[in-house]
Amino acid sequence: MALSAKPIKKSPWVFHVNTGACNNCDIEIVDLLTPRFDVERFGIKLVGSPRHADALLVTGVVTAQAAPRLREVYRQTAKPCVVFAIGACACGTGIFHTGYHVVGPVDKIIKEIDPNAIIAYVPGCPPKPEAIISGVVKALSIL
Amino acid sequence: MTSEMQILFWILLFPGFVFTAGLGLFASWLVRKVSALVQYRVGPPVLQPLRDIRKLLSKEVLIPEQANKWVFIGAPLVGLAGVLLLSTLLGVSAFWPREIFVGDIIVAIYLMVLPSLALILGSSASASPHAAVGTAREMKLVMGYELPLVLAFIVVIIKSGGALGLSAIAEHTPVASISGAVAFFVSLLCIHAKIGYVPFDMAEAETELGSGVLMEYSGGLLALWNLTSAMMLVALPMFLVQVFLGGFGTTPAGIATGLLKYVGVLVLIILIKNTNPRVRIDQAMRFFWIWCGLALVAAIALATVGNIYGIGWL
Amino acid sequence: MDRAQLIESLAQIKNELIKVEKTTDSRFYLVCESQNACKIGNFIFKTLGCRFVIATAIDSFHYYEVLYHFSHDQTGTVLTVKAMIRDRENPSVESLGQFIPGAQWIEREMHDLMGIEFRNHPDMRRLILADDWPQGVYPLRKKPKNEKVN
Numbered sequence: 001m002a003l004s005a006k007p008i009k010k011s012p013w014v015f016h017v018n019t020g021a022c023n024n025c026d027i028e029i030v031d032l033l034t035p036r037f038d039v040e041r042f043g044i045k046l047v048g049s050p051r052h053a054d055a056l057l058v059t060g061v062v063t064a065q066a067a068p069r070l071r072e073v074y075r076q077t078a079k080p081c082v083v084f085a086i087g088a089c090a091c092g093t094g095i096f097h098t099g100y101h102v103v104g105p106v107d108k109i110i111k112e113i114d115p116n117a118i119i120a121y122v123p124g125c126p127p128k129p130e131a132i133i134s135g136v137v138k139a140l141s142i143l
Numbered sequence: 144m145t146s147e148m149q150i151l152f153w154i155l156l157f158p159g160f161v162f163t164a165g166l167g168l169f170a171s172w173l174v175r176k177v178s179a180l181v182q183y184r185v186g187p188p189v190l191q192p193l194r195d196i197r198k199l200l201s202k203e204v205l206i207p208e209q210a211n212k213w214v215f216i217g218a219p220l221v222g223l224a225g226v227l228l229l230s231t232l233l234g235v236s237a238f239w240p241r242e243i244f245v246g247d248i249i250v251a252i253y254l255m256v257l258p259s260l261a262l263i264l265g266s267s268a269s270a271s272p273h274a275a276v277g278t279a280r281e282m283k284l285v286m287g288y289e290l291p292l293v294l295a296f297i298v299v300i301i302k303s304g305g306a307l308g309l310s311a312i313a314e315h316t317p318v319a320s321i322s323g324a325v326a327f328f329v330s331l332l333c334i335h336a337k338i339g340y341v342p343f344d345m346a347e348a349e350t351e352l353g354s355g356v357l358m359e360y361s362g363g364l365l366a367l368w369n370l371t372s373a374m375m376l377v378a379l380p381m382f383l384v385q386v387f388l389g390g391f392g393t394t395p396a397g398i399a400t401g402l403l404k405y406v407g408v409l410v411l412i413i414l415i416k417n418t419n420p421r422v423r424i425d426q427a428m429r430f431f432w433i434w435c436g437l438a439l440v441a442a443i444a445l446a447t448v449g450n451i452y453g454i455g456w457l
Numbered sequence: 458m459d460r461a462q463l464i465e466s467l468a469q470i471k472n473e474l475i476k477v478e479k480t481t482d483s484r485f486y487l488v489c490e491s492q493n494a495c496k497i498g499n500f501i502f503k504t505l506g507c508r509f510v511i512a513t514a515i516d517s518f519h520y521y522e523v524l525y526h527f528s529h530d531q532t533g534t535v536l537t538v539k540a541m542i543r544d545r546e547n548p549s550v551e552s553l554g555q556f557i558p559g560a561q562w563i564e565r566e567m568h569d570l571m572g573i574e575f576r577n578h579p580d581m582r583r584l585i586l587a588d589d590w591p592q593g594v595y596p597l598r599k600k601p602k603n604e605k606v607n
Contacts (some may be wrong), residue, residue: 004201007194007197007198007200007201008198010191010194010198011191011197011198035179035183035184038179038184038185038186040175040179040184040185040187041184041186041187041188043187043194043195048354048355048358049353049357049359051205051358051359051365052354052357052360052361054198054202064586064589064590065586065587065588076205078203078204078205078361078362079202080201080202100596101586101587
């Protein structure tokens with residue numbers, strides 16, 4: 001079985017990880033998965049286990065408490081997989097840059113265990129569901 | 144054709160693996176598309192289930208360290224084999240009625256248990272607390288609906304005068320009578336629970352258990368489970384069509400009406416799926432044992448009375 | 458009892474209070490020294506029958522303050538016990554959590570983030586900081602202006 005990421009293009013199953021967010025991005029992600037935006041036409045489906053997932057939607061600046069959990073979830077996701085950093089905090093810690101509990105943005109934590117990880121960034125505070133769809137579709141089209 | 148080649152043809156091509164898997168993937172797309180239309184949205188394209196399987200086959204297979212490896216890998220294969228044999232049996236009894244043996248309905252009832260049993264075994268070999276809760280629920284659910292299912296088939300056997308062959312039963316239409324209609328409706332709900340659709344999907348309850356029974360499966364093994372699920376969407380409604388609704392004829396008109404009956408059963412399943420919330424496991428068991436059980440006991444009594452006195456509509 | 462009777466009954470503990478501040482019609486701050494805070498809190502909870510709401514810890518540069526907020530639901534009055542902790546090296550106050558179970562978690566949180574010791578707390582464990590956070594580092598204490606963060 002080749003580990004090329006091409007079959008994910010048409011059928012990305014997503015799993016949502018919150019690493020210490022203020023919950024705005026999580027609300028927008030939950031909005032995204034409602035019938036109004038209909039992401040099932042892209043083949044996107046919300047799954048309950050990281051082992052079934054192809055795309056991790058990670059929100060939140062990674063706190064010291066959440067960093068080992070994020071690493072564990074990434075390790076348990078079946079490769080090949082894509083990590084989407086949703087929101088300004090996940091892309092680059094946002095306004096919580098000098099917080100005492102902030103360990104780093106998402107890509108810093110993921111690259112510690114997998115330097116070749118595929119990471120896509122969807123900035124916004126929070127990004128609108130349309131922006132998240134646009135980011136996911138654009139990222140998948142260049143896989 | 145020699146009989147070995149004919150058996151291979153039956154199992155692999157028609158009505159076996161290729162036909163059932165193809166029709167099953169189409170049926171699972173139909174379920175998703177109609178559910179989407181009911182929710183006023185567009186839904187996935189036709190090839191989506193095939194793309195899902197293809198993507199799953201290209202991912203790595205993760206096996207938990209403490210899992211029982213042989214049972215973990217063998218369970219989806221057993222489930223697939225059960226559904227495959229069931230659909231082969233049904234197809235052969237419909238289109239080649241002289242090649243089949245008397246009593247195949249009993250074999251079919253046994254084969255129908257295999258996928259559920261495989262799910263229980265596979266998830267209990269997963270070494271995960273989520274899967275353990277899902278296993279407990281699935282076991283209780285199977286205990287719940289197996290009894291009404293068997294009682295419903297006893298009604299059918301009584302109504303068709305004690306015939307035990309599927310092709311002989313298919314000559315009658317038991318649903319056109321009170322006891323037959325009750326038995327049809329109850330067995331429709333049991334089939335619904337066996338496939339694992341709402342309102343009986345508490346074993347794989349996504350919002351509560353994070354994927355429940357299938358929590359630790361990934362890659363090719365998950366593809367096998369999805370394929371089994373899709374094939375059950377063909378085998379089980381076909382079984383209902385054969386046993387309750389008069390089956391398939393061998394003429395083109397008979398095949399067309401048979402297909403219409405199959406689509407009708409599928410539409411009923413989609414309607415039930417889209418209009419109901421998930422129930423708790425104790426509510427489900429109470430429903431199957433008390434309500435369905437009592438209704439079927441009454442149906443058996445009516446059917447026996449109708450058989451003795453020759454009243455057809457009982 | 459109505460609000461006027463409530464305030465009059467505070468006279469029973471007036472030896473322990475430094476003063477009573479009224480900021481709005483329904484908000485009263487009972488300022489006291491740290492050694493009397495527990496007794497006053499008990500009085501308001503048990504004798505006056507108020508409901509414990511939450512507690513706050515403040516690092517004012519010259520002293521620490523621990524505020525316990527109580528609500529008198531019948532009149533909508535909020536009584537706040539403001540304990541002044543003058544000892545900045547080892548801030549410590551008697552725990553209210555041993556009498557009011559609802560105060561235990563907020564005292565654990567104040568200890569984690571501010572380093573205030575609550576004497577006789579029934580269950581002082583880490584609550585809110587990460588599992589591998591070093592002991593003795595209290596993040597919400599005020600730092601001098603030029604000191605580097607993180």
